[in-house]
Amino acid sequence: MLRTIVRRLIAVPLLLLGVVTIAFLLSNMTKGDPLVAIVGERQMTNPEVVAAAKARWGLDRPLPERYLVYVGNLLSGDLGTSFRTKRPVAQDLMVRLPATLELVIAAMIVGIVGGISLGVAAAHFRDKGMDHAARVLALLGSSVPVFWSGLLMLYVFSVLLGWLPGPGRLDPRMAAPPAVTGFYTVDALLAGDWPAFVDAARRLVLPAIVLGWAVLGIITRLVRASMLDVLGQDYILAARSKGATERRVLFNHALRNAMIPTLTIIGFSFAYLITGAVLTEAVFSWPGIGTYAVDAARALDYPAIIGVTIVGGAAFLLTNLVTDVAYALADPRVKLG
Amino acid sequence: MTDAAIPTTTPVVRSRRMRPQWLTLPVIIGFAIIAFWVVVAVTVPLWTPYDPLMIAGRRLQAPSMAHWLGTDALGRDVLVRTLYGARYSLPIAVIVVAVAVAIGSALGAIAGYLGGLVDSVIMRFVDVTLAFPPILLAMAVTAALGPGLDNAAIAMVAVSWPVYARLMRAQVLSLRGREHVEAAIAAGASRPRVLIRHILPLAWSPTLVNATMDLGQIVLLAASLSFIGLGALPPTPEWGQMISEGAVHFYSWWIAFGPGMAILSMVLGFSFVGDGLRDLFDPRSGT
Numbered sequence: 001m002l003r004t005i006v007r008r009l010i011a012v013p014l015l016l017l018g019v020v021t022i023a024f025l026l027s028n029m030t031k032g033d034p035l036v037a038i039v040g041e042r043q044m045t046n047p048e049v050v051a052a053a054k055a056r057w058g059l060d061r062p063l064p065e066r067y068l069v070y071v072g073n074l075l076s077g078d079l080g081t082s083f084r085t086k087r088p089v090a091q092d093l094m095v096r097l098p099a100t101l102e103l104v105i106a107a108m109i110v111g112i113v114g115g116i117s118l119g120v121a122a123a124h125f126r127d128k129g130m131d132h133a134a135r136v137l138a139l140l141g142s143s144v145p146v147f148w149s150g151l152l153m154l155y156v157f158s159v160l161l162g163w164l165p166g167p168g169r170l171d172p173r174m175a176a177p178p179a180v181t182g183f184y185t186v187d188a189l190l191a192g193d194w195p196a197f198v199d200a201a202r203r204l205v206l207p208a209i210v211l212g213w214a215v216l217g218i219i220t221r222l223v224r225a226s227m228l229d230v231l232g233q234d235y236i237l238a239a240r241s242k243g244a245t246e247r248r249v250l251f252n253h254a255l256r257n258a259m260i261p262t263l264t265i266i267g268f269s270f271a272y273l274i275t276g277a278v279l280t281e282a283v284f285s286w287p288g289i290g291t292y293a294v295d296a297a298r299a300l301d302y303p304a305i306i307g308v309t310i311v312g313g314a315a316f317l318l319t320n321l322v323t324d325v326a327y328a329l330a331d332p333r334v335k336l337g
Numbered sequence: 338m339t340d341a342a343i344p345t346t347t348p349v350v351r352s353r354r355m356r357p358q359w360l361t362l363p364v365i366i367g368f369a370i371i372a373f374w375v376v377v378a379v380t381v382p383l384w385t386p387y388d389p390l391m392i393a394g395r396r397l398q399a400p401s402m403a404h405w406l407g408t409d410a411l412g413r414d415v416l417v418r419t420l421y422g423a424r425y426s427l428p429i430a431v432i433v434v435a436v437a438v439a440i441g442s443a444l445g446a447i448a449g450y451l452g453g454l455v456d457s458v459i460m461r462f463v464d465v466t467l468a469f470p471p472i473l474l475a476m477a478v479t480a481a482l483g484p485g486l487d488n489a490a491i492a493m494v495a496v497s498w499p500v501y502a503r504l505m506r507a508q509v510l511s512l513r514g515r516e517h518v519e520a521a522i523a524a525g526a527s528r529p530r531v532l533i534r535h536i537l538p539l540a541w542s543p544t545l546v547n548a549t550m551d552l553g554q555i556v557l558l559a560a561s562l563s564f565i566g567l568g569a570l571p572p573t574p575e576w577g578q579m580i581s582e583g584a585v586h587f588y589s590w591w592i593a594f595g596p597g598m599a600i601l602s603m604v605l606g607f608s609f610v611g612d613g614l615r616d617l618f619d620p621r622s623g624t
Contacts, residue, residue, distance in 0.1 A: 003474045015464060015465055016465070018461070018462075018465030018468065019465060019469060022465060022466070023463075026477050027477075027481065028477060031482045142608075143557075144603075144604075145560060145564075145577075145580070145597060145600050147561065147580060147581075147584075148580050148596075148600065151580070151584055151590075151593050151597075154587070155587065155588075159588065179350055198403075274470040274473070275472040278472050281563065282564070293504055294476075294565050296480075296566060297477075297479070297566075297567055298565070298567070302480070305477050305480050306477065307411075308473060309473045313469045313470070316468060316469070316470050321368045321622050
């Protein structure tokens, strides 16, 4: 097993190089002229400004050379400089990473806790009302456009009912808590700033539900199926006949085995979270990497788009790797192929 | 094929009029939804009272008898625009999936049949493409080519073909060693002929199931790209574009409501039908 894990570890950098290459080629296929984005429409007639900009961004060098320079820079952690913000892309991303991570972790919690509870309940109350409700909820989760459900939820819970605050990470009138982890909820607690914590937590609720819903759907369906599978086996019958309580049978005996396939899905659902985070952040004006990607794409800010794409691809590859390894460790029967 | 849906181990007495087992209620609903949208897409200009691009009344009106889903910021009828949206989403989804299936299946079949270096090169390319989160790759491609529905369609092909390469390769690999293939080779059939006449006809069912489900996912992705501002541009009555207008006029909830429901129904419709097709082709995988 160790050998296969090592083999995966070697494959990941190669795949990453492929990701970088494709991203780089894409940035050089551009139809829209990035020069316009840098110097502005009016300055395009000024040859001096254009030449200076070309030299500064390396746009005048041949493609293979630019590629080598780009890969070399990447290895030293340099993702280039954003046309739009004029700051290094890596720095922009680092500033925005905590916001996205906080949202994604909250969404994961919604998806995992909600999905497992619903899945267990649906399996326990098979073909009853609870089961059907869970299935509808799961189905909607993977079909509803997040940029639409986000808008609707904001309208219902923030405007109509007034239960939750509007978009954004924090009330604009509040000062952000001193950055320790970058997570507003955690930092506010660490600083003992209770009002900021409450506001940050309340603002996290809707985007986390909107984003976590898709994951919740996937996990519910899987936990339900594997619970039903496990509940039909002999050792469950044995546990019941020994007089174990229903709760003990469900959670100690059945769920633990039903969790093995679920583990993989939790890892792979990260893909949904990245996709969803881009759109969810756009709807909730969440100042994370998703909003950054959308703004960059709209402004044809190629270094930024490519930076996000590479980082996203890397995150994707690493999660899949971790999932594979965790799966192998959790279930001794699994042999990585 | 329908015979395969009947479990052979349990001799069930079935009346002749009973519908086949795979044709469950959700599948029927799915077919109905898709049929509805196809009819709408084809006939909508014939019976709608308003033009999707023209002002139909006062701006930002809430739903009423005259405007069932209200009017948008320019006073255009939201329901009419939503119905016209099918004329963009459906053809795009069909074209994108058809092209992705054609490219992916061709490459997958070649990779699986020839093996060796060709296989390695094609499949590493598949691996790398699948290493991107789809939306980010689609965004990068669309941004590189320039915003617009046609470029968004190219981007969506770029992110969706690899799955079909994997599906087709797996099928070809498992069919390659079958006896009838060996017989064909022994009878002197050329390699392309063996692949096209003796392997591919048996290899389609997983692709077909996946393609059906993908149709809904492409509708969703196209709307997402338009929502971000990379797909359809105003004043096109495209669903994602309409929802982004609804986000601007946030308090007029009805602007985004119709197009959102339309996307949702489309995704559900195709995934219901896809589920049905899967049960039809592979009764053992039933839920």
